């Protein structure tokens with residue numbers, strides 16, 4: 001059997017690419033090295049509780065009927081109805097720095113009013129920035145020039161604290177690079193976080209993943225779990241076959257890989273020389289989960305998500321130590337418009353260093369998780385009520401965990417800093433989708449899978465109407 005397309009990885013981008021191709025009667029196979037689907041956004045069970053791995057919120061929320069928004073395009077391309085995703089919008093979120101707080105909701109005018117209230121001298125510049133963002137075509141797959149976002153933002157806004165406050169959520173939710181980000185990525189994130197907004201699916205990631213897998217299989221797509229790809233054989237620079245870790249050989253006309261750009265090149269035999277020139281992603285996080293004996297709002301936590309810095313200036317970079325507790329994201333997953341909130345829960349995300357965690361021996365690793373979790377809580381008590389006596393269960397995962405379960409080098413959640421927008425690799429008929437293609441997060445990764453399937457398989461068959469989403 002020769003597949004029309006073989007997809008590496010059953011994360012959101014791989015599943016979306018698979019659905020799109022199966023929908024057009026392509027013979028398509030997804031191979032996943034793990035036993036659960038979802039990749040960076042999967043779920044796991046501990047002590048009879050199911051935890052989402054990555055989900056704080058889906059960005060890009062728009063209500064039913066909104067036109068031309070990424071979520072609407074995604075639903076249309078995958079042939080879902082808005083209600084199929086069971087999205088529950090956020091209440092309100094916040095950016096909190098020493099002496100400053102900016103609230104925002106899924107109504108963009110709230111953020112605008114907050115900027116005018118807290119930084120009155122900056123509001124005209126903020127509006128100029130917003131106009132620039134609205135006019136920008138961030139989905140142009142042919143634009144590969146790096147434009148530093150801070151320089152563009154500084155042309156409009158002069159207060160460094162406001163600049164840091166705007167960058168904080170956008171970098172935490174989508175920057176593979178330290179310090180600054182490419183302006184196109186800033187625009188994607190600004191629109192998806194501030195101009196559209198947050199929602200959570202009722203039932204969390206297990207619900208969404210089941211929905212995608214069901215659709216894929218109903219359309220005739222094949223999915224093989226525990227089927228890691230060991231090698232992509234490509235003599236003479238063209239795809240020949242795919243070898244699984246169990247030694248089996250698979251044949252396909254095209255491969256679309258969501259494993260990451262460098263990770264995919266390293267699977268190729270021979271490995272293309274380009275691999276040595278690529279910079280690896282390094283930005284990763286420690287995530288602590290706290291199950292509480294009551295709802296966070298009963299303890300004074302009424303925001304859906306808070307992006308914070310306890311220092312006056314925000315630094316987004318890999319810390320020297322295991323974790324940087326001075327900034328982070330605090331998420332209360334039940335502070336969404338949920339019909340039936342589950343157990344009380346808080347999630348805390350901080351920047352972390354893969355190398356430090358990876359070098360620890362087992363006993364030290366466990367002790368370090370406990371130590372850094374306590375330090376992370378102590379730090380946020382500068383802003384938030386003490387919830388330590390209300391914790392009934394806690395767990396934490398580190399960059400090492402992320403690497404183990406996704407294969408992304410250094411546990412880099414947003415992949416490598418340089419994105420391959422057109423998804424091409426030096427190997428003929430091997431393409432990438434997902435994180436390293438450049439659309440990030442749950443909605444971004446899903447759109448990436450759709451657009452790469454459209455571009456490299458469907459449009460390649462001279463059906464240009466499939467090319468752009």
Ligand SMILES: Cc1cc2nc3c(=O)[nH]c(=O)nc-3n(C[C@H](O)[C@H](O)[C@H](O)COP(=O)(O)OP(=O)(O)OC[C@H]3O[C@@H](n4cnc5c(N)ncnc54)[C@H](O)[C@@H]3O)c2cc1C
Pocket residue numbers: 008009010011012013014031032033034037038039040041053054055056057058059227228229230258259285287402405406407408413433434435436440441442443445
């Ligand atoms: C802690 C955390 C919190 C997050 N929070 C949010 C959030 O709140 N909102 C949001 O929108 N996004 C969030 N994200 C980001 C989001 O999860 C990712 O951007 C998105 O899921 C990436 O999907 P992907 O398909 O590109 O990659 P992945 O999910 O990484 O999929 C790649 C898949 O390929 C498989 N694979 C790799 N190598 C091989 C191989 N050799 N053979 C077979 N299979 C292989 C992997 O096992 C994996 O399943 C979060 C991520 C993390 C880690």
